[in-house]
Amino acid sequence: xxxxxxxxxxxxxxxxxxxxxxxxxxxxxxxxxxxxxxxxxxxxxxxxxxxxxxxxxxxxxxxxxxxxxxxxxxxxxxxxxxxxxxxxxxxxxxxxxxxxxxxxxxxxxxxxxxxxxxxxxxxxxxxxxxxxxxxxxxxxxxxxxxxxxxxxxxxxxxxxxxxxxxxxxxxxxxxxxxxxxxxxxxxxxxxxxxxxxxxxxxxxxxxxxxxxxxxxxxxxxxxxxxxxxxxxxxxxxxxxxxxxxxxxxxxxxxxxxxxxxxxxxxxxxxxxxxxxxxxxxxxxxxxxxxxxxxxxxxxxxxxxxxxxxxxxxxxxxxxxxxxxxxxxxxxxxxxxxxxxxxxxxxxxxxxxxxxxxxxxxxxxxxxxxxxxxxxxxxxxxxxxxxxxxxxxxxxxxxxxxxxxxxxxxxxxxxxxxxxxxxxxxxxxxxxxxxxxxxxxxxxxxxxxxxxxxxxxxxxxxxxxxxxxxxxxxxxxxxxxxxxxxxxxxxxxxxxxxxxxxxxxxxxxxxxxxxxxxxxxxxxxxxxxxxxxxxxxxxxxxxxxxxxxxxxxxxxxxxxxxxxxxxxxxxxxxxxxxxxxxxxxxxxxxxxxx
Amino acid sequence: xxxxxxxxxxxxxxxxxxxxxxxxxxxxxxxxxxxxxxxxxxxxxxxxxxxxxxxxxxxxxxxxxxxxxxxxxxxxxxxxxxxxxxxxxxxxxxxxxxxxxxxxxxxxxxxxxxxxxxxxxxxxxxxxxxxxxxxxxxxxxxx
Numbered sequence: 002x003x004x005x006x007x008x009x010x011x012x013x014x015x016x017x018x019x020x021x022x023x024x025x026x027x028x029x030x031x032x033x034x035x036x037x038x039x040x041x042x043x044x045x046x047x048x049x050x051x052x053x054x055x056x057x058x059x060x061x062x063x064x065x066x067x068x069x070x071x072x073x074x075x076x077x078x079x080x081x082x083x084x085x086x087x088x089x090x091x092x093x094x095x096x097x098x099x100x101x102x103x104x105x106x107x108x109x110x111x112x113x114x115x116x117x118x119x120x121x122x123x124x125x126x127x128x129x130x131x132x133x134x135x136x137x138x139x140x141x142x143x144x145x146x147x148x149x150x151x152x153x154x155x156x157x158x159x160x161x162x163x164x165x166x167x168x169x170x171x172x173x174x175x176x177x178x179x180x181x182x183x184x185x186x187x188x189x190x191x192x193x194x195x196x197x198x199x200x201x202x203x204x205x206x207x208x209x210x211x212x213x214x215x216x217x218x219x220x221x222x223x224x225x226x227x228x229x230x231x232x233x234x235x236x237x238x239x240x241x242x243x244x245x246x247x248x249x250x251x252x253x254x255x256x257x258x259x260x261x262x263x264x265x266x267x268x269x270x271x272x273x274x275x276x277x278x279x280x281x282x283x284x285x286x287x288x289x290x291x292x293x294x295x296x297x298x299x300x301x302x303x304x305x306x307x308x309x310x311x312x313x314x315x316x317x318x319x320x321x322x323x324x325x326x327x328x329x330x331x332x333x334x335x336x337x338x339x340x341x342x343x344x345x346x347x348x349x350x351x352x353x354x355x356x357x358x359x360x361x362x363x364x365x366x367x368x369x370x371x372x373x374x375x376x377x378x379x380x381x382x383x384x385x386x387x388x389x390x391x392x393x394x395x396x397x398x399x400x401x402x403x404x405x406x407x408x409x410x411x412x413x414x415x416x417x418x419x420x421x422x423x424x425x426x427x428x429x430x431x432x433x434x435x436x437x438x439x440x441x442x443x444x445x446x447x448x449x450x451x452x453x454x455x456x457x458x459x460x461x462x463x464x465x466x467x468x469x470x471x472x473x474x475x476x477x478x479x480x481x482x483x484x485x486x487x488x489x490x491x492x493x494x495x496x497x498x499x500x501x502x503x504x505x506x507x508x509x510x511x512x513x514x515x516x517x518x519x520x521x522x523x524x525x526x527x528x529x530x531x532x533x534x535x536x537x538x539x540x541x542x543x544x545x546x547x548x549x550x551x552x553x554x555x556x557x558x559x560x561x562x563x564x565x566x567x568x569x570x571x572x573x574x575x576x577x578x579x580x581x582x583x584x585x586x587x588x589x590x591x592x593x594x
Numbered sequence: 595x596x597x598x599x600x601x602x603x604x605x606x607x608x609x610x611x612x613x614x615x616x617x618x619x620x621x622x623x624x625x626x627x628x629x630x631x632x633x634x635x636x637x638x639x640x641x642x643x644x645x646x647x648x649x650x651x652x653x654x655x656x657x658x659x660x661x662x663x664x665x666x667x668x669x670x671x672x673x674x675x676x677x678x679x680x681x682x683x684x685x686x687x688x689x690x691x692x693x694x695x696x697x698x699x700x701x702x703x704x705x706x707x708x709x710x711x712x713x714x715x716x717x718x719x720x721x722x723x724x725x726x727x728x729x730x731x732x733x734x735x736x737x
Contacts, residue, residue, distance in 0.1 A: 121700060224666065463675045463701030467668040474666065484701035514656055514670050521674050 010132035019501035038169035192286035207282035221271035374435025382431035479506035693717035
């Protein structure tokens with residue numbers, strides 16, 4: 002049975018659309034606006050036009066809401082919409098990446114919500130219901146999760162209980178599906194919606210101190226820009242006159258005050274925004290889904306199926322590392338970075354939490370196990386040293402050049418004192434870099450000031466890219482990048498094992514491909530996502546051993562070992578037209594140290 | 595190669611323009627020619643090198659590509675991850691009877707994988723072959 006939007010969305014939509022127009026009209030009226038050729042009847046005419054426009058708007062929005070119909074079927078979500086041009090869509094439920102509910106203050110007052118369905122295709126949100134009642138939104142979210150489970154895991158019978166006979170809308174929908182495949186449905190008292198959800202366990206909640214910390218650490222760098230724009234447009238006549246009138250000392254003091262004020266303001270704005278964004282952040286696990294809630298004014302409420310998680314990223318900086326805090330990003334393929342307005346979509350992220358807590362959370366989401374990073378070879382450190390010393394050298398040179406042109410207030414050799422810093426930084430860069438192959442995941446870590454640890458399940462690998470610059474080749478180094486469909490990866494932030502030895506990179510490339518193959522096989526064997534399989538485990542362990550043994554010297558051995566493991570009858574990773582081991586064609590110049 | 599020539603020609607044009615309109619005294623008269631020859635030579639060398647480095651192999655379950663003169667890039671695209679395959683022919687390519695096959699994955703570097711400089715027929719063959727291989731190894735859920 003097709004459903005329609007909440008009737009309350011008509012007034013809200015009218016308000017939303019009409020608000021701007023009304024303001025414009027009022028502005029025109031108060032300005033004593035005179036229509037040419039109408040004379041004194043001008044304001045009346047304007048009123049009439051505004052009235053007609055308002056009626057038209059109400060009519061249009063009513064029609065829109067009335068003609069909007071959606072239906073959650075067994076395996077598709079059907080949406081018919083449009084007043085003038087009709088559009089009807091069918092979205093396969095299994096392709097839906099995540100479901101988000103958002104409500105701002107006014108919407109909460111009305112008791113309505115926006116529901117967004119994300120799919121992996123394209124940058125935009127695939128479908129948006131504006132607006133349905135909040136209960137309906139929650140029901141959709143829960144029903145989708147359930148349907149998806151019923152779809153993907155038809156062998157899920159053991160979780161089937163009989164209390165799906167609850168007389169509720171939700172069980173109606175569930176009743177449409179094959180009863181044998183309907184997974185557990187238990188009445189959830191806590192959510193208050195009266196529909197059935199699987200048991201909910203809380204994974205993480207942001208407490209007050211952490212929220213305060215998040216706020217304190219957020220500075221909105223856009224504020225100075227906006228202020229500058231305001232001053233330069235509004236105060237362009239006042240400011241210069243004022244500047245001319247004041248003395249030099251007063252000017253300096255004034256400038257300092259303004260500077261401090263701007264800094265303070267951007268900090269306050271940033272803190273307020275962060276607190277409003279992450280207020281009452283909760284992350285819960287509900288069956289096979291991850292659900293999050295956050296926001297003070299605008300409430301977000303989203304669900305991410307576990308098997309749609311692409312990458313987990315732990316981000317920290319020296320300060321956070323010192324205090325044992327970290328940030329966690331959970332990427333799915335659904336979101337377009339920067340596409341969702343201010344806050345980088347509504348991607349789920351734990352803004353700040355104690356390190357152990359984050360690690361526990363990762364363990365819960367993706368059982369990675371103990372990670373032992375393998376660092377790049379020592380010669381990579383030499384490379385960083387040269388690189389940073391070069392920077393220092395260039396700085397010093399620039400200082401000398403500047404000194405020759407205009408005399409600097411400090412001696413030109415001052416930047417040379419940065420050399421020890423460069424040495425330390427080179428070591429730190431090397432120290433924080435690493436990669437690790439687990440049973441089901443590849444983990445990479447890069448960066449000092451903004452260190453990112455990325456966890457990519459083998460199953461999520463899209464392509465493997467091995468790049469070597471001229472300088473890397475001179476030292477026999479390579480960078481292996483693992484491309485996923487995750488949304489954060491666009492800014493060149495893919496998981497990458499940077500500056501590993503050339504032979505190791507060759508091994509890694511084949512290894513990753515073989516493991517992806519096995520992960521896909523395991524997935525096809527009926528396990529959602531990164532299912533645990535004893536055979537598979539043994540295989541992976543072997544392979545890890547082989548990979549660990551890889552060194553510049555016995556790289557070929559390791560590659561052979563990889564071959565042996567991947568040549569299982571079930572998954573012939575490398576085939577006949579690839580004779581004599583799959584040593585990729587190795588340019589001899591690549592290996593010279 | 596063609597692109598290199600074009601770049602060289604454009605740069606030479608810029609040089610001519612500079613000489614004609616700004617005419618700084620330190621630019622000798624033969625500068626545009628020198629610019630053209632220099633860049634054309636460089637472009638040709640680069641193109642030749644690029645061609646020599648360029649290679650691709652269709653393995654049993656992945657496509658392997660190697661390219662790049664200064665930065666050597668090797669890409670492995672598992673067939674399971676192929677979303678769709680295109681053949682494209684730019685005007686220059688059509689002029690010399692070549693075509694490229696572009697392989698798309700769901701990854702963030704989606705269109706990064708292309709096999710340029712194939713004969714038109716070969717490109718279509720490769721496309722069909724990749725398509726078949728991709729369908730054969732199709733997974734339930736590529737994303």
